Amino acid sequence: MRRGVYVEAEWDPRDPLGEMDFISEIIKTGFPTVAIAQAWLHHDDCAAVLEAQAKHPFVRGIRHKPRPGMMDDAKWRQGYARLAPLGLHFELQAPWGELEEAARLAADFPQTPIVLNHTGLPLVDQLGGWRSAMDALAACPNVAVKISGLGNVGHKREVVLATIELFGAERSMFASNFPVDSLRHTFSETFSEFESITRGFSDAERRALFHDNAVRIYRME
Numbered sequence: 736m737r738r739g740v741y742v743e744a745e746w747d748p749r750d751p752l753g754e755m756d757f758i759s760e761i762i763k764t765g766f767p768t769v770a771i772a773q774a775w776l777h778h779d780d781c782a783a784v785l786e787a788q789a790k791h792p793f794v795r796g797i798r799h800k801p802r803p804g805m806m807d808d809a810k811w812r813q814g815y816a817r818l819a820p821l822g823l824h825f826e827l828q829a830p831w832g833e834l835e836e837a838a839r840l841a842a843d844f845p846q847t848p849i850v851l852n853h854t855g856l857p858l859v860d861q862l863g864g865w866r867s868a869m870d871a872l873a874a875c876p877n878v879a880v881k882i883s884g885l886g887n888v889g890h891k892r893e894v895v896l897a898t899i900e901l902f903g904a905e906r907s908m909f910a911s912n913f914p915v916d917s918l919r920h921t922f923s924e925t926f927s928e929f930e931s932i933t934r935g936f937s938d939a940e941r942r943a944l945f946h947d948n949a950v951r952i953y954r955m956e
Contacts, residue, residue: 738955739767740910742826742852743798751775752787755794762793768955769793771826776814777805785814789821795953796850798826806836815844824848824952831855834868841875848877850952853884853912857894866897873901879952882929882944883910886919895932904940908948 741762746754751773758770772788774781774797788794797818805811806829818825827837827849834855841849851872857865872878880902885891899907909929913922920928926945933941950956 736766738769738950740795740949740953740955741767741770743771743773745773748773748775751784755788755791759791759793769795769953771796771798773798774814775799776801777808777811778814781814782817785817785821785823789823794823796824796826796848798828798852800828801833801836803833804836806833806840812840812843815840815847819844819847824850826850826852828852829856831857831861831865831868834872837878838871838875841872841878845875845877848879848952849875851878851880854880854882854888854894854898856884857888859889862890862893862897866901869898869901873906878902879906879908879948881908881910884912884916886912886916886925891928892932895929899933899936899944904936904943905948907944908952909945910949 741758743754755770755772761767762770770791770793772791772794774784774788776799778784785797788797801811815825825847829837837849837851855865855869880898882895882898885894888894909926911922911925916925933944936944
């Protein structure tokens, strides 16, 4: 493994800066390569927190798990509007039922890249609704998707192929959800399954899915 992205783990929601201070020491070893930090976009100290996170040269974006309706909230959007000027993208973790909000957000802030986490959190008995929601979000060119977090999802092949069909090989990338997914599969088992599912794709598409897109989107050149 040559490069890696550390994604915030909400180690202490009261201290979003402390986590990146801790990671700044680990990253000196050469791995991980870059990181996604935490910030609460609707808090009064949002501007100061974002500026402090952006000062770390390895921080590429901010993850926030918005509650239903929050992505339409004016104060939350004021915080969100600060991301692009600081050179930060947004990592979105939300269930597929909230992706209609996310599509509005992406359309209203086209200059801010969004990376959807965990394939939109599909549920096996709601794949029709999930696909429709993903289709609407994929229509926004500033949105990419991480195919991950599928450890407990049935019809995994269907989900993976549908995601790539909707977003294209140029805006999809495989990722892990470790250590959480280790409760069901090893890291090698997870990626071996992704490799098997994508054997019908071209070499260039597979390289994009497994490597090139992540390097580009997370600016790890």
